Structures are given as C-alpha cells and as structure tokens.
Amino acid sequence: MHQLDHLVDVARKAVRIGHELIKTARPETVTEKTDRDTFTDVDVRIEHEIREYLAEVTPDIGFVGEEEGRSDAAADSPYVWGLDPIDGTANFVHGVPLCGVSLALMQGDRTVVAAVSLPYLELHYSAVVGGGAFVNGRKLSASKTTELSKSIVAIGDYALGDGAAEKNRQRIALTAELAARVERVRMFGSAAHDLVWLAEGRVDGAIVLSNKPLDLAAGILIAREAGALVMDSSGAEHTKASTHTIAVAPAVADQLLSLVQSIF
Incomplete structure (x- = not known):
C-alpha cells in the first residue's frame, strides 16, 4: 500500500x-x-x-x-x-x-x-x-472565537425534492435563530467552501443539515485536522451514519450545538 x-x-x-x-x-x-x-x-x-x-x-x-x-x-x-x-x-x-x-x-x-x-x-x-x-x-488552524455573537456561521443550501417543504421549515427556523444570535449568517452554496473556510478561520461554524460523504468527507478531514470539531446534531462525533453535519471552532461548539438542538 x-x-x-x-x-x-x-x-x-x-x-x-x-x-x-x-x-x-x-x-x-x-x-x-x-x-x-x-x-x-x-x-x-x-x-x-x-x-x-x-x-x-x-x-x-x-x-x-x-x-x-x-x-x-x-x-x-x-x-x-x-x-x-x-x-x-x-x-x-x-x-x-x-x-x-x-x-x-x-x-x-x-x-x-x-x-x-x-x-x-x-x-x-x-x-x-x-x-x-x-x-x-x-x-491551518480553526478560529479562536469564544462568543457566538462574534461568529460567522455558514449554513448549507435549503432542501430540494421530496419532503423539501418540511425540511425547509426547520432550516428557516434555524436561520432565524442564527440571525438573532450570531454576527452573520452565510450561505456559500458549497459544503467544500463551508468546511475548508472553517479550517482556515474564515468562518467559525458550518451547519450542513445532511450527510453526503462525497460532498463532505474531504472537507471534514481538513476541518478536523485544523482543530475544528465535527459532530452530528446530537453532539456525538460525526460519522457516515450521522444525520446532520455540525462543524465548529472548539470555543463556540457548545453554544452553537445548543442553538441547533433548540430547533431539531
């Protein structure tokens, strides 16, 4: 090998x-x-x-x-x-x-x-x-931001296809909660950007409410190796079996996870 x-x-x-x-x-x-x-x-x-x-x-x-x-x-x-x-x-x-x-x-x-x-x-x-x-x-090193109110958080695209209406009600509720709590919300339209920019410290959190390995696997490793935490919305370590992908700078991880869990 x-x-x-x-x-x-x-x-x-x-x-x-x-x-x-x-x-x-x-x-x-x-x-x-x-x-x-x-x-x-x-x-x-x-x-x-x-x-x-x-x-x-x-x-x-x-x-x-x-x-x-x-x-x-x-x-x-x-x-x-x-x-x-x-x-x-x-x-x-x-x-x-x-x-x-x-x-x-x-x-x-x-x-x-x-x-x-x-x-x-x-x-x-x-x-x-x-x-x-x-x-x-x-x-690379993930950001050292300690306050959610000073964080930029990227979110994944809204849902398409079957069941999109219900999924998007949750996504819109999450967007509203983020808008009230973080410095800025961003939707770049690319999970790769979300995760590598988290690794680089350009954003402080990235929320992707899905788990597609071909979209996410590379970015997740890069984020983790830069010191970011990558979890499911339950707070468990992210795996291929996870439903959601929550990646975040360590010092604001608990705050962001609590916000996500208030919606899901």
Whole structure:
C-alpha cells in the first residue's frame, strides 16, 4: 500500500485537473438529476479525467464519483477514492465563483487523505489524518472565537425534492435563530467552501443539515485536522451514519450545538 504522504500528493495533483477545467471551461449541457439538482458536461469531464489519472497512478485503490458511480477496478481494496467533481454546481452554472473540486481517500468509514481546490480563488487545501491541514503550503488552524455573537456561521443550501417543504421549515427556523444570535449568517452554496473556510478561520461554524460523504468527507478531514470539531446534531462525533453535519471552532461548539438542538 502507498504511504499516505505520497497519496496526499496524488490527491493534490488530481484535484488540480478539475481546477484547470473549471477555470477554462463553461458548461455546454446542464442535466437535471432531481428537482432543481443538476450536473453539467464539465462535471462529467472532470470526473472522467480524474478517474483515469487515479486509475493510472493508484490502480490498487477503488474509486467512486458523484456523477458516474463506482469503479469495478480494485473492488477488494480497503481504500477508495471519493470525488465530488464540482461542489457547488449551481454556482458554477450561474457564473458564481464559489465552487470546488473535492477528493477524499476513505478507509471504511474513515477519511485518511483529503484535497480540495477552489479554482476561482486559487486556494488549494489538503490534509492527512494526524498530519495537520494546509492551504497553499500554510498550516491551518480553526478560529479562536469564544462568543457566538462574534461568529460567522455558514449554513448549507435549503432542501430540494421530496419532503423539501418540511425540511425547509426547520432550516428557516434555524436561520432565524442564527440571525438573532450570531454576527452573520452565510450561505456559500458549497459544503467544500463551508468546511475548508472553517479550517482556515474564515468562518467559525458550518451547519450542513445532511450527510453526503462525497460532498463532505474531504472537507471534514481538513476541518478536523485544523482543530475544528465535527459532530452530528446530537453532539456525538460525526460519522457516515450521522444525520446532520455540525462543524465548529472548539470555543463556540457548545453554544452553537445548543442553538441547533433548540430547533431539531
């Protein structure tokens, strides 16, 4: 098996493939997956090219992508690459420069390597379990904010599809409670941005009221390696089985979790 230090370098190179494609390509086709949830020909191209690169340099590791699914290669491997080729596709389609490429190396339920690239901002994030998190070579540390009233908290997109109306009643109630308690609420439209900016100290908390591993796995490792806490809304440590994703700077964790639990 490859060493993790080598694999994080592989991951960085892989997301740079998507980085360059996002910067140079505009979508020619936009396809609806479900109610108002779309993917583009650029998503598919990025996934295809990164899949091919990883199959060449790590043929003994499996792969699963958001658009084309799981590779049959290396099906018996304990490791698998998980890719979201464009996190924030709606932003990308509309020309909003908040989207990214998110790649995680997972060992069962555990993410061991992560790389996230934000192409329009030239920010390249990475982490190895137990080895810290970095952006453009600089080590990351979550914010030291101690008061919720001085915190910026990012929230995930409102729900789409079946059951969206009920889910959004809860989300709107949460937004209202946050608006009354925190310095600012932000919705960037990309979980990758939420989590890596938490790791960098740009925001103090990130609330994603879902748990989709391909969207979240890389950002969660980067946030944790920067010292942030990542939990379910119950307060338990976040796992693949969690319903929600609450990531937060340690000093305001109890305050933010209490606020979330007042709604859910």
